[in-house]
Amino acid sequence: MDIQNLISFCPVLTNLILNYFEGINRLNIQPPKLEYLNVAGDFEDIDLDAPNLKAAILFHYHKSKAYQSIQIAHDKERHVKKSLGSLSEIKTLGISGSFMKYLSKACILTKLPVVFTRLEDIYLTICFWDQRQVFTVCSLFQNAPRLKKLDMWSYPGSTWDQDQASIQELTLQMQTNHLITVSVNDFRGVDHEINFVAKLLSWEPALEEERIKWKGEMDCSMVLTRLLALPRVSPRAKVIVTF
Secondary structure, rough: OHHHHHHHOOOOOOOOEEEEEEEEEEEEEEOOOOOOOEEEEEEEEEEEOOOOOOOEEEEEEEOOHHHHHHOOOOOHHHHHHHHOOOOOOEEEEEEOOOHHHHHOOOOOOOOOOOOOOOOOOOEEEEEEOOOOHHHHHHHHOOOOOOOOOOOOOOOOOOOOOHHHHHHHHHOOOOOOOOOOOEEEEOOOOOHHHHHHHHHHHOOOOOOOEEEEEEOOOHHHHHHHHHHHHOOOOOOOOOOEOOE
C-alpha cells in the first residue's frame, strides 16, 4: 500500500524502477504519465494502467508462484487486460520466463483483448516445452502490427501442465508480414525449439534474419542440417547460427 500511495502521489512520474522486492501481493501501477517501467520482484498479481508507457520490463522472480496460485478460469480476458490492456502505445516490451507463465495462465486465447499499435521490439524468456507459453508469445506478436524485432532466450522445462495434451491439439495459425529480425538465444537444438523456428520461417514473409545462439551440448551437425533445410516463405530469410 505504501508503494501504491507513493506512485499515486507522483502525477508527473515518467520513470519507475522497482527491483528486488518481496511481500507485495497485488502490485498496482497507474501513473498517468509513466513512460518507462522496470519491475523485478516477487508479486502475485499486477494491475497495470499506464496509457503513455513506451517501454516496460516485467520480471518475476523464479520462486514466484503467481502463475500457479491465481484462479482466473472464469475471467481470462480481465486477467490479461489488467496486465497488458493499457499498453497500446508501448514500443518496447521485455518479459521474463516467470512472467510469461503468469500471462500464459490465461493466454490460450488465439487473439489478445488488446492491440499494441506501436510495439516494435519484444524481448522475452520462453520455455518452448510449454505450449501455453508458445501460444502466448504468438498472441503477443500477432497483435503487434508494427513489430520488427523479436529476441528470445530459451530455457528448458521439466514438467507438463495437466491440460498440455489438449493444447497440443490446437494448430498455430499466424498471419504476419512485419517481423524483420528474430533471435533465439541459448538454443539447445531440441525438437520444440526447431519446430518454433520452422513455424516462424513459414509464417513471416518479411523475415530477413533468424539468428540462433547455440548453447546445446549435443552434436550440432544434425541440428544444423535440419535448420538450414527448413522451408521459408521469405526469399530473403537467412538462418545464422553462432556459438
